[in-house]
């Protein structure tokens with residue numbers, strides 16, 4: 001933490017109930033450390049969030065983004081936070097198209113008919129790119145329930161079930177997140193088919209636990225559903241916190257859904273000094 005003497009402004013936003021603290025470090029040094037992320041992510045002694053997103057300057061893009069989980073670890077991708085920040089910067093600048101540098105690569109965001117879409121990039125299906133710990137066919141991972149492995153800049157393990165409502169999400173999610181098949185742990189999704197190109201999805205996020213929605217997870221679920229012949233490439237997903245849409249095109253998987261700003265506040269100098 002470089003800025004302990006001063007308070008630090010932030011915003012709270014959410015996308016379909018997947019909630020974020022947004023720190024805007026454009027024009028200054030980045031401030032997030034694992035300790036700050038974990039302290040702020042504490043819903044009792046901090047602010048509480050599923051992810052923290054920190055904006056910063058990017059030479060060759062409109063902005064850059066880092067993502068942190070509430071356990072203080074970093075994530076390579078966060079679809080819902082990317083949508084929230086894109087919407088915020090589009091409102092700020094009046095622009096309808098942005099490029100966003102993330103650990104996953106350069107992502108495009110577009111506002112079409114009032115809805116912000118983000119291209120989360122092409123899915124990764126090779127075992128070493130997801131990554132898995134040994135060569136495997138990612139379409140049939142060697143785990144009970146025959147899940148599909150998908151990389152979206154972060155790892156996902158997608159279980160196709162008869163009824164996602166009936167899954168013991170906490171127990172199964174926690175176990176699969178740390179299965180040795182995933183050297184970097186994994187996000188875990190359970191999906192079931194509700195109708196044509198319409199999925200129910202529940203999610204356990206790596207580094208956070210059960211969340212109301214996960215954007216990269218929705219993209220991974222759509223990819224798994226297409227690869228297993230369940231749906232076409234454009235899919236509606238009903239999550240606990242709302243509805244997301246994923247559209248797998250030649251240039252990547254596009255994601256949209258609701259976004260909301262909840263409040264703006266500042267971290268006190270006392271809170272920061274205690275880290």
Ligand SMILES: N[C@@H](CCC[C@H](N)C(=O)O)C(=O)O
Nearest residue numbers: 075078079080154214215216
């Ligand atoms: N909520 C996210 C995913 C956040 C990162 C994830 N927990 C990880 O560690 O990979 C989303 O909307 O994509």
